[in-house]
Amino acid sequence: MGAGVAGLVAAYELNGRGYDVDVYEASPRVGGRIHTHRFGPEPAAPYVELGAMRIPTKHRHAMRYVRELGLIDRVRPFRTLLSEASNYLISESGPVRLSEAMPALVGSLQRRLPRSGYREASLRFAAFLTLAVEAIAPVYMRGQLLGNPMQIGRLVDRLDGMDLGPYLPEPDRSARLAEFFVDNPGFRSLLPLGLDGFIDDIVTETNADLVSLEGGMDALPRRLADALTAAVWVDHKVVGIRARKQDVVIEVVHAKRTIVRRYDYVLCTIPFSALRHIRLCDFDPDKLAIVRKIEYCPATKVAFYCREPFWRNDGISGGASFTGGGIRQTYYPDSGSVLLASYTIGEEADRLGRMKPADRHEYVRQQLAKVHPQILEPGMVRAAASQAWGHDEWSRGGCTVRWGKDDGQIADELELAAAPQNHLFFAGEHCSKNPAWIDGAIESALEAVDGIDADLTGSYPVRRSA
Ligand SMILES: Cc1cc2nc3c(=O)[nH]c(=O)nc-3n(C[C@H](O)[C@H](O)[C@H](O)COP(=O)(O)OP(=O)(O)OC[C@H]3O[C@@H](n4cnc5c(N)ncnc54)[C@H](O)[C@@H]3O)c2cc1C
Known part of the structure; x- marks a missing residue:
């Protein structure tokens, strides 16, 4: 259920292992949150990515399918936020070029700090870091850091005792945040709760090692769909799921008609934000609770x-x-x-x-x-x-967030989100250790495929709901 990247990868892999698969998708297109919009009907029309737009090259699952589906010749470097000297940033005095912004950024940071006398290098690095937070983080996280002079003061205090030479921003390049956080893992503990986890996304989004697919990111889901022997039923909205002991029954609405289908196994990749609006029967109370709760x-x-x-x-x-x-x-x-x-x-x-x-x-x-x-x-x-x-009716959210949760809470949430209900399995970015990325959605799909395969072949016991 769901022809986003998680559903399509799972169908592709299950097909590859010899299983017959049907894919039900509520919207009229495949791809879900990979959504290339074209300004015109012809394939070469100008386009823009309204969903996912770049892949970090370290995302091995996503890059694996780019290669496997013959898309590697379409890979192009993705030039990201604040990566070019000529890019603008809006400052207190109006727009400034990035190449000329450092004095203004440092001045604005100094005005927020509880004391003076910091090294120039510490101020320049902290100015870039706070700019990246300001540009990428949501309002409340920005407030926690940028609205709290003591918190910023603690960061700059720590930076003052560090060798920042390799990481400093230069007129022609941004600060090396990725390298800095790898080399100084303890630094994130100085960030407010929530931002200490989100900083990974900020680092990834400002990193140089990002790529996109020329011609549109939707080539990935489209190639997956084309490679299937499975039927992909678009415009088929799942409205009810019954997770019975021996099989799964789903109700699907198409062209105002309700169709009832029974399957030996079902994989649900519908985001929980949308799933909570569907009739769910024979689910554990814990499972229902997590479907409603994931943020x-x-x-x-x-x-x-x-x-x-x-x-x-x-x-x-x-x-x-x-x-x-x-x-x-x-x-x-x-x-x-x-x-x-x-x-x-x-x-x-x-x-x-x-x-x-x-x-x-x-x-x-x-x-x-x-x-x-x-x-x-x-x-x-x-x-x-x-x-x-x-x-959007089919996603009812951008991506899952686990901001402010500790490792134990995240592990519990993940386990519950991915836990099967009898023969009903779950995948999607919300079931992944790497949410909000294509890579995480794919990883969760591969885990679910292994789970279904193992359950069918009896190769290892899968935890079942009571
Ligand atoms: C604005 C934005 C930018 C992003 N940028 C990036 C990026 O640059 N790089 C990156 O790696 N990731 C990015 N992501 C995250 C990435 O797009 C997602 O993690 C990934 O695409 C999720 O895939 P999925 O299969 O889990 O879910 P989805 O793609 O949401 O797929 C779920 C599918 O289920 C369908 N569905 C919903 N309800 C029903 C129903 N009742 N019946 C049948 N089908 C149903 C939906 O229509 C959808 O097709 C971005 C996400 C957003 C929103």
Whole structure:
């Protein structure tokens, strides 16, 4: 159930092991939160990623399927947020180029610190770190760090005693946060609870080792679907699941008709945020509780197909700016005249998600004009597209979050989320140790496939619900 990357990888692997599989997908397309939007019907139309847009090369499961499905020749470096000297960041005095921003960032940091007298290197490193937090973290996490001078003071105190030479930001490159956190694992304990875990995502998102697929990330789910001998039934919405002792019965609505099907085994990759709106029978109370409880963070993207890539005349050839306010991040994809004008998570994403699409697009256009006034020129925006994942019927959230939970709580949540109910198994990013990434969704699918296979062949006992 669900033709996102977890469902498709699982179907592909089960097919490969000789099982007959059907895939039911509620929406009219495969891919789920991998969603390439094309501004036109033809395959070569300008496009933008409204869902996942990059893969860290260290994500071995995701990269394995990129290779296995013959997509390696489409892999291109992904230039990320604050990676290019010409990218902008919005400061107290307006937009500044990254290459010229350090004095302003250091000045603003110094004003927040409880004392003076820190080394220049500590201030420069801390200024970049706090900028990355400001640009990527959700509102409440930003507040915990940036609104607390004592907390920032503790960070800079510690940095003052460290050799920061290898990690410092330079005019032509951002700070080496990834290397810094690998070499200094204890430093994260100085971050407020929640941010100490989310910092991994911040580090990954500002890292140079990211790639994307030229022509659209949706090549990954599409190639998976094409490789299946399984039937993929799109526009088939699962509305009821009964996890019986010996099999699973599902109710599916298609073209206003309800179909009832019985299967020996079922794998559910429907996000729990959507699953909690489905009729669930014969589930353990613990399982029902976790389906209702897992937290999701909203995410919203807004894109403009422009008359011309005006940012190029402004010296910007890629990467992303921190445009702040209610729009947060603006990406300049390599694909022609399309601008990913706003990428938000948390409160800002929810706020945009609540607006009607036309109001949302106009709000983003007006906000973006503070950095790129050209966007207001008549005829500059040819078309707009957006996706508010928190308000999407099939996801009802951007991604799972476990912010502020300790290792024990996370392990318990994971075990419960992935625990099968009789012959009903579970996968998806919400069942993974690496949530909010394609890689985590795939990893959980592979674990579920092993679980189903083992249960069928009796090769090892799978923990069953009572
Ligand atoms: C804005 C955004 C940006 C992201 N950026 C990145 C990135 O750059 N790199 C990265 O690796 N990851 C990124 N992610 C995360 C990544 O997209 C997800 O972790 C991954 O795609 C989740 O896959 P999944 O199969 O678990 O879930 P989904 O893709 O959500 O698949 C679940 C499927 O179930 C279907 N469904 C729901 N309800 C029903 C029902 N009742 N009946 C039948 N089907 C149903 C849905 O339509 C969907 O197709 C991003 C996510 C978002 C939202």
